[in-house]
Amino acid sequence: MKEISKDSLGDAIYRRVCQDLMRGKLRPNQKITIRGLAEALGTSSTPVRDAVQRLLRDNALEQRTVRDVRVPVLSVEEYLEISRIRAELEGLAAERAAIMATDKDVARLQRLVERNAEAIDAKRWSQANELNQQFHFALAEIANMPVLLSMLGQLWLRMGPLLSGYFSTATQDMVKRHHIIVAACAKGESELARDGMREDIIMAREGIVAYIKTLSSA
Structure with missing residues (x-):
């Protein structure tokens, strides 16, 4: 060895x-x-x-x-800046993935979403957050955008701990838009995939801001 x-x-x-x-x-x-x-x-x-x-x-x-x-506690301003960047970059990744995805890629995305939903139902929050991260990164991999993937890695270094905590408090359907993105990838509907990803990130903002405020006051 x-x-x-x-x-x-x-x-x-x-x-x-x-x-x-x-x-x-x-x-x-x-x-x-x-x-x-x-x-x-x-x-x-x-x-x-x-x-x-x-x-x-x-x-x-x-x-x-x-x-x-x-591990840092992001300020609301820092989080919102990262969220806006993610919406643009990950929207682009989803758009490109819908063009590039093979049947095998779509099946991979579908399995991640199904396992994520099961983990959420069982309240296995750590696993749910890990599967969520894998789904988001899988789109950049399928899109064959290694530079973008590297940039996402830096953003998720700072976002990962925050998203994990939020997952265990969230009341919205955390994978609803993931299903939309997978369906868009299966049909090659790039704009729908892009809009679904942007909405997925944007719709979580209110809840994550509220979660940050609980950390700031702790």
Whole structure:
């Protein structure tokens, strides 16, 4: 087996924490410790410290004091800016995906939506949020837009923890528009797919703003 270098281990840890942030396994205001992450990942502190420093530079984590590193709580203004950017970028991804999607791609999207709905019904919020993220990223993958996908990764680093918390409080049908997008992809209706994705993001704004306010007052 090829030996893992210090640098490659640091990259692997960075990617793992990024994934946990994007999929909401880390929540807003959650405290992150080097020792805790090292123990959870079964590694030494040095590569974890390096990964945390990278995440601080990405604004995916914030350092409040020397010993206090946390998952940020987005302000309403920060969230709304990210939401507007996401609506444009992910709308474009959905539009392009509807043109590019094969039957296999459509089946993949449909499975994600069905599993997401099942997780929501069972109140498995962590799984539901993870499947939601997979659906959104799958559209950019199907659209064959790697630059856009990379940009989404940076946005979801900051949005993932917030969306995960919101998922467990939301009252709206979280996958209703996902069904519309899948149907649009199946028929090659690019404008409908784009509008469905934009609406999916926009309709959540009121509820997410309300959720942010509960975090700010905690």
